[in-house]
Amino acid sequence: MTRTGKVGVGFIGAGMISEQYLTNLTAFPDIEVVRIGDIDTARAAASAEKWGVPASGDGSSVLEDPDVEIVVNLTLPATHVEVSTAALRAGKHVWSEKPIGVDRASAAELVALADSLGLKLGIAPDTVLGPGWQTAKRAIESGAIGTPLTAVTSMQWQGPDVFHPNASFLYAKGAGPLFDIGPYYFTALVHLLGPIDSVVATGSKSRETRSLVVGPRAGESFPVEVPTHVSVLTSFEQGGDAQSLLSFDTPLFRHGVFEVNGTEGTIVLPDPNTFGGGHPIRIARPLTADASFPFSQEFDVLLDEEPTVGRGLGVLDMARAIRGGGSHIATGEVGYHVLDAMVAVEESIERRSFVEVESTVAPIGALPEDFDPFAATLEAVSV
Structure with a gap:
């Protein structure tokens, strides 16, 4: 029997x-969160009660629930x-938090498995589906800054141990600033500038x-297994390059530096860890011949509003694609390509040389301009 109406979603992982x-998936009319699972079943039950979700249990209960069509993997x-x-082997579509995995081989097998089973695999982040980033993507593709040439990005601060009660996992293999924030x-660079060709990087x-700073384990020490300060030069298949800084080692808090320079302007974007808020999306134009120092730069403002959505937008896009028979945007292939590039960064740090990124992705589409997450588009049909 073909399913219609709302798409049932189950969570594995009830952490922060x-x-x-x-917050979002319980508000989207096209989604119904039907179960929350966690290794800590008491935590799952408390979360289900808070959000009005009808069932909870461990992870296996989510996989066994016939009403769950999409598993949201937050482990x-x-x-x-x-x-x-x-x-996937339980017959569920999957939305996974980033990264898709921590090594190329198992992640590639996961993508192949989803394809062989005819199931959808989506990988965070879905921030690139927010109105700010979608506005910027359309602007660049329409030639608003001419030919894109370079990008500059930066994320720096002293690290998540200052606020996270269990931050040790953020310094373990598969995390650090490269895999946690990278x-x-x-992903935003790939959406805007296309697939990555090669990288060269340094790290320390x-x-x-x-030591943990907050929570019941405050003062407890843990090992740092990965570089906590990473500088990357990225080259793209279609031409152009980007410079990126990712650091948990600087007292200065500066997140969300993201600029794309083109032949006819520079587009200034928000933090890619947000859905488009924080500051206006704007374009700086080249100075005119009569400009004098100190320069006064003018900007074309493309979008100046706070987003009304957050995490879960990718799950919604996938749900609508499941019912409509199309493809979602934040695919496993994109998630794998980003992982491939980040592993290449690790290898470049170790080798002190350029490393080619073997995978690629097809051009990535944009959401329809009238995409409304709060519209009910999936009506139940009697069959």
Whole structure:
């Protein structure tokens, strides 16, 4: 029997990030969150009660629930592939938090498995589906800044151990600034400038151990397993390059530097870890011949409004594609290409040389301009 109406969603993982997803997915008319699962079943039950979700349990209960069509995988990075694989084998479509995995081989097998089973695999971040980033994507594709040439991005601060009660996993293999925050920046670069051809990078870490600052385990030390300060030069298949800084080692807090320079202007974008808020999306035009120092730069403002959506937009896009028979945007192939590029960055740091990125992706589409997450588009039909 062909399913119609709302798409049933189940969560595996009820940690901090689940709150952001649940805020939105319980508000979208085309989605019905039917179960929350977690290794800590008491935490899953508390989350289900808070958000009005009818059922909870462990992860297996989500996979066994016939009303769950999409599994939202919010487990730790090291278990992303394992959990996503189990969900696919249970006949569920999968939306996974970033990264898709922590190594190329298992992530590639996951993408191939989804394809062989005819199931959809989506990979965060879905921030690039927010109104700000979609506005910027359309502007660049329409020639608003001429031919894109270069990009500059930066994310720097002292690290998540200052606020996260269990930050040790963010300094383990598969995390650090490269794998934890890098997916936002590299995914946005791929959406705007196309697939990555090669990278060269340097990396370091300020200390071998850190200590938790907040929570019941405050003061507890943990090892730092990955570089915590990474500088990357990225070259793209279609031409152009980008310079990126990703750091957990600087007292200066500066997130969301993201600029794309073209032959006819520079587009200034918001933090790719947001859905388009924070500051206007604007274009700086070249100075005129009569400009004098100190220069006063004028901007064309493309969008100046706070987004009304957040995490979960990619799940909604996937749900509508499931019912409509089309493709969603934040695909497993894009998630794998971003992982491939980030692993190449790791290899470049170790080798001190350029590393080619073997994978590629087809051109990535944009959401329809009239895409409304709060519209009910999936009506139930009697069959």
